[in-house]
Amino acid sequence: MDSITCIFREKKLKLTPQRIAVYKYLKSTHEHPSAEVIYKALQPSYPTMSLATVYKALKTLVEVKLVQEINLGEGNFRYDGNVVPHPHVQCMNCGIVGDVEGINYENLNTQIEERTQFEILSNQIYFYGLCPNCKNK
Template sequence: MEALVKVLKNHKCKITPQRLAVYHVLRNNKDHPNAEAIFKMLEPNYPTISLATVYKSLELFAELGLIQAINLGENSFRYDPNPKVHPHVICSKCNKVEDLPEEYFDDLKAVVAKLVNYKVTKQHLTFYGICSDCNTN
C-alpha cells in the first residue's frame, strides 16, 4: 500500500479510503475480477461507495501502470493486479482467468518478429480451455 500511496502522491492524485480499498481488493484477488465484482466485494464494508468510483479508481490505476486492464471479449474489462504483460488461460465454461508462467513464452516475441519481419511492440497471449473444476462437472 505504501507503493500505491507514493505513486498517487507523485502524480498529485487524491488518496481516498475508497481508492485504497479498491486497490487492496484487487491486489488480494487473483481471479481477475471486473469492476462490478470488485464493487460487490467492497459494498458491505463501504456502503457509500459507488460503482463509478470503482471504475474511476481502476482506470486511474491502469493509467498509472499499477494494474492491467484486460479485454477478454466479454462485456466488461477484467483487472489484473500484475501490470506486466503476461499470458492468460481462460475457462470457456466458467470464465475463470488464470495467469500463465511467463518464462515459457519469453522467446515468442522474438520468434514472431523474425517470422514476419516486424518490430513487435506489444503482445497479448490468451489460451482458452475447460478448467479442472468444470471438467469434472
C-alpha cells in the same frame, strides 16, 4: 502501499480511500474480478461507494500501471493486481480466469519485431479451454 503513494504523488493524482480499497482488494486476490465483483466485495466496508467510483478507480489504477485490465472480449473486462507480464487462461464454460505461471515468452516481442518491423510496446496472451471442474462434468 509505498509504491501506490509514490506513484500517485509523482503523477499528481489524489489518492482516495476508494482507490486504495480497490487496489488493496486486487492485490489480495489471485482471481480476476470484474468491476461489479469488486464493487460487491467492497460494499460492506464502503457502503457509500458507487459502482461508477469503482470504474473510475480502476481506470486510474490501469492508467498508472498499478493494475492490469484484461479484455476477454464482448466488453467483458476483468482486472489483475499482478502487473508483471503473464498469460491468462479462461474457461469457455464457467468463465473463470487464471494466471499461467512459469511460461517464459520474453523473446516473443523481439521475434515479432524482427518478423513485422513493428516496435512492440506490449502484448497480452490468452488461452481458452475448459477448467478441470467443467471438463469433468
